[in-house]
Amino acid sequence: MNVxxxxxxxxxxxxxxxxxxxxxxxxxQATTTASGxxxxxxxxxxxxxxVNAGKAYLTFETIPGFFLQDDPTTNPATFDYxxxxxxxxxxxxxxxxxSSSRKTQWQRFNYYVDQLNHGSGHNVQYRLLFIGRHxxxxxxxxxxxxxxxxxxxxxxxxxxxxxxxxxxPSLTPFGESQAMKAHNYWQQLIETQxxxxxxxxxxxxxxxxxxxxxxxxxxxxxxSRHPFIPTVKEGFREGISIHTCDRRSSKSWIAAxxxxxxxxxxxxxxxxxxxxxxxxxxxxxxxxxKLVLSDVFDxxxxxxxxxxxxSGEAASLLGVLGHIPFSLVTGAIIPTLIKITTVREKPTPTxxxxxxxxxxxTNGPPVASVSGICTCSGGMLPVAASPIISPR
Numbered sequence: 001m002n003v004x005x006x007x008x009x010x011x012x013x014x015x016x017x018x019x020x021x022x023x024x025x026x027x028x029q030a031t032t033t034a035s036g037x038x039x040x041x042x043x044x045x046x047x048x049x050x051v052n053a054g055k056a057y058l059t060f061e062t063i064p065g066f067f068l069q070d071d072p073t074t075n076p077a078t079f080d081y082x083x084x085x086x087x088x089x090x091x092x093x094x095x096x097x098x099s100s101s102r103k104t105q106w107q108r109f110n111y112y113v114d115q116l117n118h119g120s121g122h123n124v125q126y127r128l129l130f131i132g133r134h135x136x137x138x139x140x141x142x143x144x145x146x147x148x149x150x151x152x153x154x155x156x157x158x159x160x161x162x163x164x165x166x167x168x169p170s171l172t173p174f175g176e177s178q179a180m181k182a183h184n185y186w187q188q189l190i191e192t193q194x195x196x197x198x199x200x201x202x203x204x205x206x207x208x209x210x211x212x213x214x215x216x217x218x219x220x221x222x223x224s225r226h227p228f229i230p231t232v233k234e235g236f237r238e239g240i241s242i243h244t245c246d247r248r249s250s251k252s253w254i255a256a257x258x259x260x261x262x263x264x265x266x267x268x269x270x271x272x273x274x275x276x277x278x279x280x281x282x283x284x285x286x287x288x289x290k291l292v293l294s295d296v297f298d299x300x301x302x303x304x305x306x307x308x309x310x311s312g313e314a315a316s317l318l319g320v321l322g323h324i325p326f327s328l329v330t331g332a333i334i335p336t337l338i339k340i341t342t343v344r345e346k347p348t349p350t351x352x353x354x355x356x357x358x359x360x361x362t363n364g365p366p367v368a369s370v371s372g373i374c375t376c377s378g379g380m381l382p383v384a385a386s387p388i389i390s391p392r
Contacts, residue, residue, distance in 0.1 A: 048347020049290045051298045057347035058294050061339040062323040063126075065089070066109065069326050069334050076327045082185045085193070086130075086335050106195040110304075113337065117303060123342040127297065129321075130198060130306045130335050131314050132182070132216070133328035136175035137208040139166035139245040140330055149369030153376070156243035157276075157360045157387035167244035167390050168207045171215075175208070178331030179215035186220055197222050199302035201230035203261070204237045204309050205248045210258055212331070213308040230308070231262045235292025238310035240273055240280040242358040244387050247274040276387040281353035282316070289316040297340050359384045 050057050064070035068087040069079070081087055088105055093112040100108055116126040142164060143151040159167035171179065189195040197220065203213045210232070217228040232254060240246050251269045254261070280288075296305065309317065314328050321338050328334060359382035361374050368375045374382040 048350055049287075049294045050347045051294060051342070054346060056342050056344045058297055059341045059343060060293065060321045061341070062318075062321050063337045063339055064324075066091075066337050067335055069336070070324065072324055074326075077329065079332075081333055082181065086189070086195075086333070088335070104193045104195075106189065106193040110196040113303060123344070125297070125301075125340045126303070127338050127340060128304045128335060129338060130304070130333055131317060131328075132212070132306065132308045132333040133311050133314050133330060134171075134175075134204075134206075134208040134212040134308065135178035135182075135215075135331040136172050137166065137245070137330075138164040138169040138172055139243070140175075141172050142166055146365070149374075150365040152243075152372065153361045153366040153369050153374035153382070154364060156241075156245065157362075159244050159388055159390040165390065168247055168249045169245055170207050171211050175212070175330065176215060179212045182212075182216040182331060182333060183218075183220065186216065190221055196304060197226070198304045198306040199226045200300055200304075201228055201306045202233050202236055202296060202308070203230045204313070205232050205234055205254060205263075205267070206237055206246075206310070207249060209236075209308045209310065210254065210261070213306075214258065216308070217306070226302075229260060229262060230306075231264060232258075232267065233264050233292055233296075234267060234273070235288055235295070236307060236309045236313060237273075239282075239285045239312040239316065242276050242279055242360065242387055244276070244389055247271055247276070247389065276389070277357060277384055278355040279358045280355055283352040284355060285313070285316045286320055287350055287352050289313065289320045293317065293320060357384045360387075 048057055062070070066089055068074045068084055068089060069076075074087075079087070085105065088109060090105060092100075093108055095112045095115045096108060103111075110128075113126055113128055120126060138160075139156070142155060142161070146155050155161070156166075159165060186195075186197065190197060198217075201213065201217060203209050213230055217230075220228065222228060237248065238246050248271045250271075251263060251267050254263060307317070311328055311330075314334070315325065318324075318326060318334075318336070321336065323336055326334060359374065361376035361380065361382055362385050363380050364377055366374045366376050376382055
């Protein structure tokens with residue numbers, strides 16, 4: 001089945017589209033026209049991301065001044081969210097009163113966000129997002145070991161090295177400890193800072209995100225009306241390249257290993273987006289990010305939302321939300337307050353770059369790699385070839 005058939009046959013409410021030329025949501029449903037990734041022809045034009053049967057669309061705006069991660073002087077590479085109250089700035093709010101001195105910073109901030117929504121009007125809503133990058137996976141450890149050039153041009157196109165598997169990899173022991181660090185920190189803030197935990201949880205379908213979210217949130221003292229039952233959404237997966245770590249496992253595997261997770265209805269049994277030859281462009285990924293965010297915000301009225309995703313997709317989401325660039329190290333979590341406005345008019349079309357063909361050194365690690373261009377050993381030219389994947 002090609003990509004077009006995937007969207008047109010049984011994907012009526014798919015929300016994870018990176019390669020489409022039309023998409024309109026209406027009460028959770030969608031109509032699509034689709035085309036596969038291409039490296040030829042003109043710029044593909046996609047419909048605007050519409051809600052209410054295409055009669056309206058959503059705009060996103062990050063509201064700065066509440067978190068250290070909003071400050072351009074904060075260094076993402078060294079920032080530790082567990083050492084700084086998730087980055088929440090110690091400041092006053094317009095909603096503070098005589099009782100505020102007896103409340104924690106998080107209690108006062110959560111109350112402020114609630115009051116923003118109470119007075120925002122019909123077309124405006126405010127959401128607090130906790131966007132988390134998965135903890136260290138075996139692919140991260142392998143890239144650190146062999147170096148990025150060798151990883152991108154050879155090792156990433158294999159499913160493993162005989163010892164470790166990085167095709168849809170699981171977490172390393174260090175990665176598990178990073179996720180447990182997040183779990184313990186949430187536990188601490190719930191108990192000591194009275195932080196309001198998320199109302200809803202969303203997670204990428206890739207194994208490292210499923211595992212990270214499960215370790216982070218399972219077993220926390222959450223409110224009974226907002227339990228940890230995450231929704232698996234294709235749209236929150238990593239930017240798709242020819243690397244085998246970007247290929248997800250089957251729907252059956254996810255359901256068997258995470259039976260309490262909700263898998264969105266449109267989810268296909270096997271990965272219909274990764275083909276090992278073409279890679280998603282940044283503009284196509286940004287469009288996908290806007291699609292999935294618009295779907296979540298249009299259909300889920302939760303104020304506080306957790307999204308467990310990847311470094312590249314987190315960057316894409318932050319860009320769509322108007323946040324300054326802030327790269328997440330493995331296991332990091334960034335909170336951001338956003339304003340969502342419903343514009344009651346038909347959205348304008350969006351132009352995205354076509355997917356591109358990627359090549360790699362099938363004869364072994366490269367001599368060098370500059371700006372993503374592989375220089376293979378023995379004078380061999382990089383080729384577009386199917387990566388070596390496992391039987392699963």
